Amino acid sequence: QDTQYRAGKLSQVHIDKLNSINFPWGFTVSGWDKSFMALQRHRGSHGKWPSEAEDKTLYEWAEAQRILYVSGKLPVAKACRLESIDFPLREKETESSSAWDVNLATLRRHLTTRDKLSPETEREMTRWCKYQRGCKRKGTLSKRRIDLLNSIGFVWDPREQLWDDTILELQQYLQTHTKWPGHDSPSLSGWVYRARHLRREGRLSDERLAALDALGIDWNPNGKRSVEAIGEGGRSS
Numbered sequence: 267q268d269t270q271y272r273a274g275k276l277s278q279v280h281i282d283k284l285n286s287i288n289f290p291w292g293f294t295v296s297g298w299d300k301s302f303m304a305l306q307r308h309r310g311s312h313g314k315w316p317s318e319a320e321d322k323t324l325y326e327w328a329e330a331q332r333i334l335y336v337s338g339k340l341p342v343a344k345a346c347r348l349e350s351i352d353f354p355l356r357e358k359e360t361e362s363s364s365a366w367d368v369n370l371a372t373l374r375r376h377l378t379t380r381d382k383l384s385p386e387t388e389r390e391m392t393r394w395c396k397y398q399r400g401c402k403r404k405g406t407l408s409k410r411r412i413d414l415l416n417s418i419g420f421v422w423d424p425r426e427q428l429w430d431d432t433i434l435e436l437q438q439y440l441q442t443h444t445k446w447p448g449h450d451s452p453s454l455s456g457w458v459y460r461a462r463h464l465r466r467e468g469r470l471s472d473e474r475l476a477a478l479d480a481l482g483i484d485w486n487p488n489g490k491r492s493v494e495a496i497g498e499g500g501r502s503s
Contacts (some may be wrong), residue, residue, distance in 0.1 A: 291484065301327045315353070331355065338393060342400035349397065350406055356390060366411065369394050374418045395420075410472050432457055433477055440481060458483070 304324055308316045317326045331348060334340035334353040348355060354365030373391060398415060399422060401407040421427045436454055439447055447454035461478060464470040483503055 302347060302457070303490060304355065307354075309351065329488060335393075336390070342360065342404075343404060345397045346401035346406040348405055349401065370414055370418070373420070377418055385402070399423075405414070427472065433481075462486075 290396075291420075303317070308321065308323065308324060312320075315328060316324045331340060331344070331353075332355055335345055335348075345355060347359060349366060350365055354368065356365055369391070373395070376388065376391065398407060398411070398420070402412060402422065432454075436447070436458070439451060439454060449455070449459065458484060461470065461474075461483075465475065
């Protein structure tokens, strides 16, 4: 139970039941944990988040979490725990909808109109996406939320998505130009150069190797040119 609690995976119902029998927790509950549990109890008892008039201390603590989140200073683990109880980190929750669902709807609109989020103009949504990925890695994102994010094509691994997008771009380039990219496409040629470098260092996965092999990549073009040059030199001597 201690391990589940520290990982943020123990529900408040279970925590309350354990406390009711004076469960001997094997660790000291931190001040943050106490405030989190108080916030959860208040929500369960009153059906809403605390106001300044109801509980000034708890209200100020909750506001502090929002400020830390917006400034990017709230640890992912703590943000995940707050989001697991639907606490609105970006703004105060309205009576009719949860902040998480509002964020999901905002993300859906962005994906429909632009496919990608711009970190420069959409910092808050980009940060929210980062927290969803972190929560999923830590196992604190509910199946409902994972399913909802999957339903709008949420990208769980941006680096993997970037690789897939670049492979597709390279394939289209080869079909159009029937040659490998050079000075006419510096971004693609640089990407191919880095892929060759990763292979030499043994840092390219078998799956990625196979994808590039399927496109007919020359893994050592400089080496071939050197051999030819040596051959020509030998013939001329």
